Amino acid sequence: SQKIEQNSEALNIQEGKTATLTCNYTNYSPAYLQWYRQDPGRGPVFLLLIRENEKEKRKERLKVTFDTTLKQSLFHITASQPADSATYLCALNQAGTALIFGKGTTLSVSS
Amino acid sequence: DAGITQSPRHKVTETGTPVTLRCHQTENHRYMYWYRQDPGHGLRLIHYSYGVKDTDKGEVSDGYSVSRSKTEDFLLTLESATSSQTSVYFCAISEGGDYGYTFGSGTRLTVV
Numbered sequence: 001s002q003k004i005e006q007n008s009e010a011l012n013i014q015e016g017k018t019a020t021l022t023c024n025y026t027n028y029s030p031a032y033l034q035w036y037r038q039d040p041g042r043g044p045v046f047l048l049l050i051r052e053n054e055k056e057k058r059k060e061r062l063k064v065t066f067d068t069t070l071k072q073s074l075f076h077i078t079a080s081q082p083a084d085s086a087t088y089l090c091a092l093n094q095a096g097t098a099l100i101f102g103k104g105t106t107l108s109v110s111s
Numbered sequence: 112d113a114g115i116t117q118s119p120r121h122k123v124t125e126t127g128t129p130v131t132l133r134c135h136q137t138e139n140h141r142y143m144y145w146y147r148q149d150p151g152h153g154l155r156l157i158h159y160s161y162g163v164k165d166t167d168k169g170e171v172s173d174g175y176s177v178s179r180s181k182t183e184d185f186l187l188t189l190e191s192a193t194s195s196q197t198s199v200y201f202c203a204i205s206e207g208g209d210y211g212y213t214f215g216s217g218t219r220l221t222v223v
Contacts, residue, residue, distance in 0.1 A: 034212075
């Protein structure tokens with residue numbers, strides 16, 4: 001069966017450290033993968049997209065990698081801040097339909 | 112969220128009653144989606160639309176119907192609400208392709 005898994009439900013790190021979140025998938029061949037941020041009581045907000053032929057994408061303190069052989073994406077936040085505390089969702093496309101989302105990883109950054 | 116609004120924001124309804132949630136966009140995007148979000152399940156696709164009067168089912172479509180008579184509006188109807196449909200419902204819009212989705216603020220629905 002098809003699965004998309006974000007390995008950690010929760011991740012706690014100290015301010016200034018790099019947070020690394022993992023997204024694994026099985027039985028999909030996505031053309032791209034997206035990452036979203038969701039704050040409590042709000043809808044998800046799009047952050048980054050990475051295509052299957054891209055190994056890495058960066059945006060300010062964010063970095064995403066995509067390994068189609070391992071069927072894995074890593075999402076990094078460098079120099080993390082308490083304001084980065086939120087739930088982060090990965091999502092991938094399934095041809096002919098809509099995005100499929102992982103359950104998310106809740107990141108807590110302590111000062 | 113800019114360009115997309117959901118109504119109502121909160122609703123409490125009784126089992127067996129019909130309920131309609133509305134999603135309105137001002138972005139003229141072709142694609143619109145309804146997801147529900149539940150603890151332990153994450154976001155799950157209910158229905159989506161790829162144009163006026165063009166809709167298709169998602170992963171959890173049973174008990175739900177949708178309509179899209181205008182580009183800007185996508186309605187989600189629970190014909191006879193059940194307690195298992197208590198959830199937070201999110202609408203999203205997209206230009207298609209690999210563009211990111213823009214989500215609404217959600218509707219918290221409680222079926223008692």
